[in-house]
Amino acid sequence: MDYALPSVTALLAAVLYINTLSAGFAYDDSRAIQKNPDLLPETPLWNLAYDDFWGTPLTHSGSHKSYRPLCVLTFRLNYLLGELSPWGYHLGNVICHAVTTAIFTLxxxxxxxxxGGVSRSFQPDGSGEIQGNGCTPGASLLSGLLDASKIGPATAGLLFAAHPVHTEAVAGVVGRADVLACMFFLLxxxxxxxxxxxxxxDQPGSRVVPALLTxxxxxxxxLTKEHAITVLAVCVVYDVLVVHRATPRDIFSLAVLTQARFRRALEGVALLAVCGCSLLGFRIYFMGNKPPEFAPSDNPASDSDSLLTRTLTYNFLPAANFWLVLCPRLLSFDWSMEAVPLVESLSDMRNLATAGFYASLVFLVFKVIKALGDCEDSGENGHKSDLSYNSHQNNRDVSMSSNGKNGVHNNITSHNNNHTSTSQKVQQNGLSNGGRAHNGKAATVHKNGHARTLSSIPSSIIPSSFRSVDVVVLSTAMIVFPFIPASNMFFYVGFVLAERVLYMPSMGVCLLVGLGVHSLYNRVLVTxxxxxxxxxxxxxxxxASFSAKTVLRNRDWQTEENLYKAGVAVNPAKAWGNLANIFNDKQESENAEEAYRNALKYRPNMADVHYNLGILLQNQKRYTEAIESYNKAIHFRPKLSAQGLKAKEAEAHGYTGHSIQWNP
Incomplete structure (x- = not known):
């Protein structure tokens, strides 16, 4: 394995985020780091097993049920080394991103x-003939400054390192959960x-350690972030569709459940199923067997009474998320409070984006199914099959390649102690993908005068290389499965868009782009x-554009004021409200009042903003206006009246002599 390219992509990932090392804590970092009691040395370490990401007990009614003890453990280590110095926390994020990028590139x-690359067969006279094959391994070509065989992984790795949608996950300290989860996902x-x-x-115990490690x-x-458990589904896809190369015919006819050649795949699927069910059961138990509760402003569609609105909006959101990965032009620290307006009617033009997204997804699935079927047909009709059969008998590794012609002998090379033995003959009756013999006849290996059928070779086959369709299948799985928990399909979540949630699905997008460039560079434009x-x-x-966007976006994360000013374009209500609090802390009363009123102009029902504005006005001895703000705060959130807000009103009333009209 070549480690030069992963080193380059990891270096780029680190360099692009160097300017985050001077940043402070911003937005959610305050609650997760500065106010989290689980980071303190005097807090028992065992508390991490019972508290959520923010240090609140999971059984508490106010808990978000975000259970990420391993990530909190890394924060606690940061606190042990440098207490609340932001530099160490940001350094940890940069290192995690660089390591994850290197693993992804590998x-x-x-x-x-x-x-599906190209190969060049050089003749003795130095001439070469370029040969391409959609289902066979490609050899290396030098073209300009890049090796053609590396153009695909280089594209994927470099794009992943520089993608601007990752800035929230890397520049924001709480985003470490997504970066670490992605690293464990890949591992x-x-x-x-x-x-x-x-x-x-042939050694039954050799798979025990990898199984336990998995x-x-x-x-x-x-335990780093919940949605990373979807890696188990990706592993199922890998085992069934890539390793065993199950075709649509195998799946729809349930051959994957009945044929002996899928026995090993079923063993793997059973392992993954038991693992997944156990982990989910553990997660639900620690969550208190109750789903989390979110404010309507976090996910407005969930609070809509209209089935049409909920359906149209939730179908649009995956398209919006996917577009954010493809074109990360506009980024924000928060997408709640109708930063993405509800899709309330069929005439909304965004429905065209929804239709286009799902049409593209259906087209991709159709092409994958067709490609899988074509590979099956090519194996049965006598074309090359890019499979390698690994057999371990008498410490020999036997590799076979089929030319697909019935009754034709192929050479097999046996390796023993790194020495090549004499060629041996394999007589086969059209062996195809998956190790099946055609026409119901068993393929026979003749070795040292003794014949043995292929039934003695392990029935599950490991491909020596990956077809283009394999990359598409795995890329699609990496896009779809990690996003499902955030899609609101099975349960509501506390956001509609979240850039750090896209850190993991972006791997699949980068792989697809890399595959497109790889195919274009090595097959279409080869001459x-x-x-x-x-x-x-x-x-x-x-x-270059992605890198520049990432570096510039990192500057927004330097301070909370920069972050909220940058967010005004996407989420003006929340951005202005948070800016007002910053101005208030800096005793810039005039700017604070203007920011509070700007926030209420975009979203008049924010009780917290009315309350904070009331305090500001009362401190300026503008008691009548303060009472009006307190009244509105209680109107939009009646529970505030039981939390001391009436006392604030009474205090202001004592200065005015006016009665308070309270209408909750």
């Missing part, structure tokens, strides 16, 4: 190792792929050097 290299997937490899060994890493991912250079120029411009 995975991309593995996926693109044979996803879980790689561990499971190791388990799959060991599963085909379970532990999956648990770590869930046109000018167009290849144009591809490199476009990539350089895209990477």
């Amino acid at each position: 995975l991309a290299q593995k996926l693109f190792a044979g996803s 879980t997937f790689l561990s499971y792929s190791l388990y799959v490899s060991c599963r085909h060994s 379970v532990l890493l999956a648990a770590a991912s869930m 046109n050097s000018r167009h290849r250079c144009l591809v490199l120029v476009i990539l350089a411009i895209l990477l």
Whole structure:
């Protein structure tokens, strides 16, 4: 494995976020870090197992039920090393992002190792003939400054390192939960792929350690952030569709449940199912068997009485999230309070975006199904099959490649102690993907004069390389599954858009872009050097624009004032309200009052803003206006009357002599 490219992408990821090291705490950092009692040394460490992300007991009615003890443990380590110095917390985030980027790039290299590249067969006279194949591994080509075999993983890794949508997760300290969860997500997937490899060994115990490691890493991912448990679903897709190369025919006919060649896949799926159910049961138990409760302003559609509004809005939100990954032009610290207006009618033009998004998704699924079927047909009709059969007998690794012609002998090379033995013959009757013999006949291996059927070779096959369709399948799984918990499909969540939640699904998008560039560069434009250079120029411009956007966005996270000023364009109500509090703390009364009134202009029903404005006015001895603000605060949130607000009103009333008209 080449570690040069992962090192480059990790370095870029670190360099782009160096300017966050001088930033302070912002927005949610205050509650998660500065006011979190679980970070204090005197707090028992065991409290982390019973408290939520913010230090509130999970059984408390006010808890958000966000259970992330491993992430809080890293915050506690930061506190132990530097107490509340922001520098150490931001450094931890940058390191986590760089490591995650390196691991992601390693995975991309593995996926693109044979996803339909090109190969050049050089003749003795030095000439070469370019050969391309959609389902065979590609060899390396040098073109300009980039190795053509690295263009795909380089594109994916560099885009992931520089993507501006990651700024909230990396520049905001609380975003560490998403970055760490993504790192454990990738490690879980790689561990499971190791388990799959060991599963085909003649040593039964060799897969125990990878299996246990997979379970532990999956648990770590869930205990860092909840939606990372979806890696188990991605592993199922990998085992069934990529490793065993199940076709649509296999799935729809339930052959995956009945045929012997899928026995190992079912073993893996059973492991993942038991692991997933156990972890979910554990999570629900610690949550107190109750779902979290959110304010209507956090997710306005959930509070709508109209089924049409809820349906149209929740179908639009995935399209809005996906667009934010594709075009991160406008970013915000918060997307609540109708920053994304409700879709209330069929005439809303945003329904076109919804239709386009789901049409594209259906088209992608259709193309994947067709590609899987085409690969099955090509194997049955005598085309090349890019499979490798790993057999461990007498310490020999036997690799076979099929030319797909019935009754034709293929060479097999056996390796023993790193020495190549004589070629051996395999007589097969059209062996196809998945190790099946055609026409119901068993393929036979002749070795040292003894014949043995392929039934003695492990029935589950590990591909020597990944097809382009494999990359598409895994990329789509990485986009869809991690986003499902945030989609409001099965339960309501406390947000409509959240950039840090897109940290994990963005991996799939980067892989798809990398695959597109890889295919374009190595197959479509293989004979046109000018167009290849144009591809490199476009990539350089895209990477430069993403990098510049990331660095500039990091400046917004330097201070809370910068962050909220930048958020006025997206969420003016919340941004102005938070800015007013900052101005008030700085004793800039005039600016604070203006900001409070700006917030109420966009959203008049914010009880907290009315209350804070009332305090400001009362401190300026503007008692009549203060009483009016207190009345409005109680009107929009009657519970405030039981929390001492009536005392504030009475205090102001004592200076005015006017009666208070309270209408809750």
